[in-house]
Amino acid sequence: MGKKFKKIAVLTSGGDAPGMNPAVRAVVRKALAEGVEVVGVVGGYKGLIENTLIPFTPRSVSNIITKGGTFLYSERCLEFKTEEGMAAAIETCRKENIEGIIAIGGDGTFRGATDLARRGIPTIGIPATIDNDITATDYTLGYDTAMNTVLTMVDDLRDTCESHARCNVVEVMGRDCGCIALNTGIATGAIGIAISELEFDEEALLARARALKADGKRGMIVMVSEGIPAIKGADYCEKLTARLNEILDSRFSRLAHVVRGGSPTLRDRVTATEMGVLAVELLLKGESNMVICEIDGKLQPVEINFALILDRMYKNKLKDGDLEMFSAEQVEEMRTICAKRKAEIERLNQIALDVCK
Ligand code: F6P
Numbered sequence: 001m002g003k004k005f006k007k008i009a010v011l012t013s014g015g016d017a018p019g020m021n022p023a024v025r026a027v028v029r030k031a032l033a034e035g036v037e038v039v040g041v042v043g044g045y046k047g048l049i050e051n052t053l054i055p056f057t058p059r060s061v062s063n064i065i066t067k068g069g070t071f072l073y074s075e076r077c078l079e080f081k082t083e084e085g086m087a088a089a090i091e092t093c094r095k096e097n098i099e100g101i102i103a104i105g106g107d108g109t110f111r112g113a114t115d116l117a118r119r120g121i122p123t124i125g126i127p128a129t130i131d132n133d134i135t136a137t138d139y140t141l142g143y144d145t146a147m148n149t150v151l152t153m154v155d156d157l158r159d160t161c162e163s164h165a166r167c168n169v170v171e172v173m174g175r176d177c178g179c180i181a182l183n184t185g186i187a188t189g190a191i192g193i194a195i196s197e198l199e200f201d202e203e204a205l206l207a208r209a210r211a212l213k214a215d216g217k218r219g220m221i222v223m224v225s226e227g228i229p230a231i232k233g234a235d236y237c238e239k240l241t242a243r244l245n246e247i248l249d250s251r252f253s254r255l256a257h258v259v260r261g262g263s264p265t266l267r268d269r270v271t272a273t274e275m276g277v278l279a280v281e282l283l284l285k286g287e288s289n290m291v292i293c294e295i296d297g298k299l300q301p302v303e304i305n306f307a308l309i310l311d312r313m314y315k316n317k318l319k320d321g322d323l324e325m326f327s328a329e330q331v332e333e334m335r336t337i338c339a340k341r342k343a344e345i346e347r348l349n350q351i352a353l354d355v356c357k
Contacts, residue, residue, distance in 0.1 A: 028060065
């Protein structure tokens with residue numbers, strides 16, 4: 001059993017995601033129930049640098065479970081990466097007697113959390129990003145809500161496509177992760193799905209559109225993840241739409257930040273609540289430098305360093321020396337996780353090719 005905590009802080013950082021508010025609510029209520037004081041850091045790591053804190057009672061988080069965004073506000077804070085920024089953040093923790101921090105966000109948030117842990121402030125991370133791009137966890141908060149938002153919007157597009165015998169190319173967010181595009185592509189019956197993790201055969205898609213039109217299909221959807229234009233050029237979707245337009249009347253829609261808002265789904269509310277409670281339990285038990293992951297349906301803590309390097313391995317961004325601090329078994333475990341994730345994406349893509357016609 002570790003020391004007795006008196007006061008902890010919670011913050012949200014990076015791009016907001018539906019589920020952040022339910023996670024904050026769970027952290028606040030669980031900590032207060034354990035007799036630990038909780039403060040909210042306003043505006044992510046910047047708020048820690050500038051000492052903008054708000055005290056919490058159980059009532060402070062009433063009704064936020066239904067709200068998208070983050071009521072603690074969020075920023076991508078470059079200053080936090082500097083020595084001065086970090087020193088100011090540590091100073092706030094010392095001055096305000098903050099003995100531990102629960103940081104809710106994506107990989108940038110966890111890099112900040114690990115830096116704080118290294119300097120003696122215990123931290124636990126909760127993964128929240130619509131992209132679902134943290135390799136160590138099968139699920140990140142906000143992902144389900146974002147996909148359901150895409151689903152509703154593309155279902156509406158399908159109506160008008162069917163009326164006018166049109167194709168609509170839809171670009172969705174996800175940074176360099178195609179999870180949103182792949183799953184919503186399947187769920188909306190897209191005739192083509194382009195994600196940056198897999199080779200995309202544009203000629204095969206055009207041939208399919210031609211054949212489907214000849215077969216009497218009127219409405220068609222093509223789903224493109226934003227990782228594709230990042231590789232092939234910013235106007236890739238417009239160009240693809242122009243090529244499809246030679247086959248049938250075609251339009252292009254980009255679903256960007258609108259997909260990041262909205263009331264969290266049941267999945268996001270429940271998982272956020274479970275993660276928030278577990279984060280407090282782990283912190284109070286004396287754990288630090290951990291991110292809570294969902295692996296094969298179970299929540300479990302994973303070392304942030306492991307999670308960050310695993311991410312680099314999966315994204316082919318490993319730097320010299322990255323693997324040196326890990327045992328051969330850990331490196332093997334990383335390779336297995338990467339292979340599993342890739343296989344799952346290939347499996348879903350094949351299903352889409354087989355069924356979405
Ligand atoms: O990480 C979430 C995300 O919405 C990505 O899908 C997207 O690439 C990025 O953030 C957009 O960032 P910003 O909100 O800074 O425009």
